[in-house]
Amino acid sequence: MSARYTGGCACGAIRYEIAAEPMKAGHCQCRDCQRATGAGHGSFMAFPDATLKLTGTPKYHEVKADSGNTVRRGFCPNCGSFLLGRNSGMTGMVAICAASLDDPTVFKPQMLLYASSGQAWDHVDPALPRFPKMPPMAR
Numbered sequence: 001m002s003a004r005y006t007g008g009c010a011c012g013a014i015r016y017e018i019a020a021e022p023m024k025a026g027h028c029q030c031r032d033c034q035r036a037t038g039a040g041h042g043s044f045m046a047f048p049d050a051t052l053k054l055t056g057t058p059k060y061h062e063v064k065a066d067s068g069n070t071v072r073r074g075f076c077p078n079c080g081s082f083l084l085g086r087n088s089g090m091t092g093m094v095a096i097c098a099a100s101l102d103d104p105t106v107f108k109p110q111m112l113l114y115a116s117s118g119q120a121w122d123h124v125d126p127a128l129p130r131f132p133k134m135p136p137m138a139r
């Protein structure tokens with residue numbers, strides 16, 4: 001099976017390939033994503049974790065989500081690029097930061113999460129379905 005999606009960090013120390021289509025894609029305006037990205041929201045594509053092939057070793061930062069789940073954010077220890085996230089409540093799934101893709105134009109957001117902590121200056125497509133926190137099906 002050949003990879004359909006490729007990407008990596010800013011310095012090139014970490015590269016990834018994914019041989020699957022995304023299960024979900026969306027933006028997240030939670031405060032953790034704002035801190036991790038330094039921007040108004042994170043933009044992610046979720047894939048089956050088993051299809052992710054990493055070259056290089058990310059460093060992981062753990063945060064407790066308001067759901068009680070543990071979120072592990074992987075970033076490059078050299079350049080600091082935020083690359084991927086895993087949620088203990090969604091095992092088998094990995095969220096890839098859309099901007100880390102070699103071709104970010106393939107990102108097609110379907111929803112906005114944690115709109116309740118969105119910043120007034122962070123405008124996101126008003127046509128997208130928005131959830132104040134996580135959508136019920138992801139709990």
Ligand SMILES: [Zn+2]
Pocket residue numbers: 009010011012013014076077078079080081
């Ligand atoms: Zn790097």
Ligand SMILES: [Zn+2]
Pocket residue numbers: 028029030031032033034042114
């Ligand atoms: Zn978030």
